[in-house]
Amino acid sequence: MKALITGATSGIGAALARRFVLDGNDVVLVGRSVERLASTADALRAAAPSARIETEQADLADLAQVHQLADRLAAQDAPDVVVSNAALIAPVDERDAAGIPLTVVVNYLAVYVLLRRLAEAFPAHPSRFVIVGAEPAGSAGLVVEVDDLSYTDADLLFPDDDLRAFALYGHSKNMDVMLTYTLAARLAGTGITVNGVHPGVIGRTGIMSGVPGIDAKVAAMLGATSGHETEAETGAETPYWVATAPELAGRTGVFFADRAPVETAAHTTDAARLDRLWATSAALTGMSA
Template identity: 40%
Template sequence: MKRRTILITGATQGLGRGIALDLAARGETVLLHGRDRTRLDAVADEVRATAPEAAVRTYLADLADLEHVHAMAAQVRAAESRLDALVNNAVAGGGSEPLQRELSRQGHELRFAVNHLAPYALTRALLPLLITSAPARVVNVASIGQDTIDFDDVMLERGYEGLRAYCRSKLAMIMASFELAAELDGTGVTVNALHPAHLMDTNGVRQYGLTPATSIDEGVRPTVRLITDPDLETTTGRYFDQFTDASAHDQAYDNEARQRLMELTHDLIGQLEVAS
């Protein structure tokens, strides 16, 4: 079997690190993204040490800055001959100070920017490579925590709370996954979202003050399945609760709401076009 090339965002800790270690052990080529060079290099060294035969390359970018997102995508397109899967895993959680509203480099609410705008912009920018590598997969790491998007206050300027912002951003990610899956029908590129596991033992869970309920491995297994399972090669436009094809929040199936979200999203990321 050919070695797949897989880009994992947020690979320096938690779920992303676990996914990278699992895929490298399978002999895949792993492209690791992180925003801190020291941590990124440390994880790359760890992956190489545990899977000496694996090919490992790194990409540095702060996903809270859309200019960094576009620059990283350009670097990947220039350096990689193929991309078999993109795992949008990087996340801004509820935060250690959940009542403190934070902004991205472009002035957007931070959770909405990192958890929705950045992965969508990155995916669109990498579509030329994904399409020429097809069959290829986009796996968006979402959450069972989803909250209705108020289009009169998308950036939560009123009544801000970090977990609420996180849940809205994850619903936005799922809605965008459904839209992109439909748009890419027939290209050989699939797009799915999943809730990997409940309250994994991650820094984000602990920083918000929650008690972890499951191990990171519980989230690695269903995520890697969406990346590698041959039975899912043509499955697209779905939301999975771990291994189960499940229903997302009701708003994810509201066509008008999805169109409003996508119009806003395209405006905020600069009207990127699907490459043909």
């Protein structure tokens, strides 16, 4: 089996990569830093000398680089599993050239581009697409602005400046949930399945390092303590199960947590809203609707 993992140099991504190679699979590691990709690959080769480990450098905050990554991958053997794991929390005013917040670009639009491009490149190859999301209940009140992903009125996200960044993260993860359902429906019957998964609240991933002071505020808001956090290795368990479990063969368009399907908010399943988000995303990424 060949597994492609984004955000593969730390946290859940690195734990997933290790799990795949220890179980005898090959991996393609996607990350932003050449140095971190090399060190992660070296560690995996030491743990599993017989595994084939490849690296692909791409900054997912740059959609041109995401398209270039897809071009390179299209020229290689098809992956059997794709785990879209890369994510960040950035200040709302950190935006790309088109004015879209980087949190939305990395967490959602890059996922949209990469998975669509891979499905188009390998339409007849059975594979599992796994989109790592967030806890559905916690983001149930965050309704995606499906016609405008620029979020120019940051005051609408949250009254606290720092927590706006966390709220936008929740919006981006609801976009991922919606993509899970839409892409699964569009790929029905192709042999490609698309499922979402919540890995748990993972401690010490560094995802919030781009917003100074946000860690304590988020912990206070959620009532979180270290006792509620999950290690990356434990957080990788449900995504790995969704990616590999024989009993999930053919299962698609489902969001999982703790190895069980869970419902997401009604606004993430509404058919009209799903279509509108798809069209908006296509326009922003230069792809057909």
